[in-house]
Amino acid sequence: MSENITRRNALKNLAGMVGGLLAMPGGRACKAAVQNGLASSHAPAGYDPFQHKWLMALDVDRCIGCGLCVEACCAENAVPEGHWRTWIERYVITKPKAGSGETRGETMVDSPDAGKEGFPPLLVPREDILKSFFVPKLCNLCEKSPCTQVCPVGATFEAPDGAVLVDKNYCIGCGFCVQACPYGCRFFNPETHTADKCSLCYHRITRGLKPACVEACPSEARIFGDLKNPVPDDPLQRFIASNKVEELKKFLGTGPRVLYAGLDEEVR
């Protein structure tokens, strides 16, 4: 090889090395320019998602079906007309027909406008009702969420603090997640043309506020708390300790972080 060291070759090698050294910062600058064009970044809010683990508990016996939570959610998050991030279902279970040999009759569920304006009077006469109650629903904040598993672009994810969120800048609006959610908690937002869902009021909980639905609930039917930072005499821990809490559709193994107390067997 020694006979190959000519002036020409030495200069060529030197130029290559200098070019390579120049290309490295150039490449970094190009990368930064491309990425800044793709996504605008915001200053960090001083909130560490690893230091929190949020959980929501719902007390069916406390829900009075006023719909103030739905109204607050829509106002807080500017949810487009006709779509809901949370809603209230009214269950009516009738008495069994005489001689039918059943323990209960028909089950009817309604949720007019998600219960935002309250509920109209029942059409079933009072003496025919075996049981009637309200069930508030929202995103179940699954730990193994089917909706994030089907996203082809990784635009929806489970944050380390338990919130399941949608990255609107990367969502392509294919709607796979809307179909994948077994609880029907997602919808297609016609204004942003992306998937939309309960964000657990992420802009509120990162500021130390409660989600809007919890704030607006008059009867403490919605209990919200942080498992990693319990407050003295924590309402959430007290609630979980003193009630038999259940998950919706437990057989699916989605691991919801939304727990219910006082659920009837008919609720799904």
Place this chain on the structure above:
Amino acid sequence: MPPLLKMPPQLIRLVLLAIGIVCVYLTARYFLTPPSFGQYGHFRGNALQEIAARQPYYAGKAACVECHSDHAQKLAKGEHKTLSCETCHGPGRTHVENTAEKLPKLNVGLCVRCHQASPSRPKWLHQINVHNHYTGSVCTECHVPHQPNEVPP
């Protein structure tokens, strides 16, 4: 001659093509992966801050109590102690930021929204039938919303 170069030329071309594809993929990934990707998990970390950047609309009870502690103390004694201020008075961040901007007056429909009798409502809740409970017009003639047990003077 090294044994690699003894391969048939069509195979060499295939290998070069494969290397080229991998190089293009690595370059594209280098430029297209968002800078904050992987900060908190398998997603773009800045998305968390972008979602959190939204401004709250409801101020929260703590913000109300800062100025209206007298009302809050009264509320804590009565049956309406579980209510947040904004449950009835509505979203109040605009009022917290600018106290000159008052919250709207409340109307009678608000009491009925929770207290209208319904077989679906739990038994512990005080329920009335609006049509035969009282023939007057305003609930506050007989009830104090901040202290439901009290009778107004």
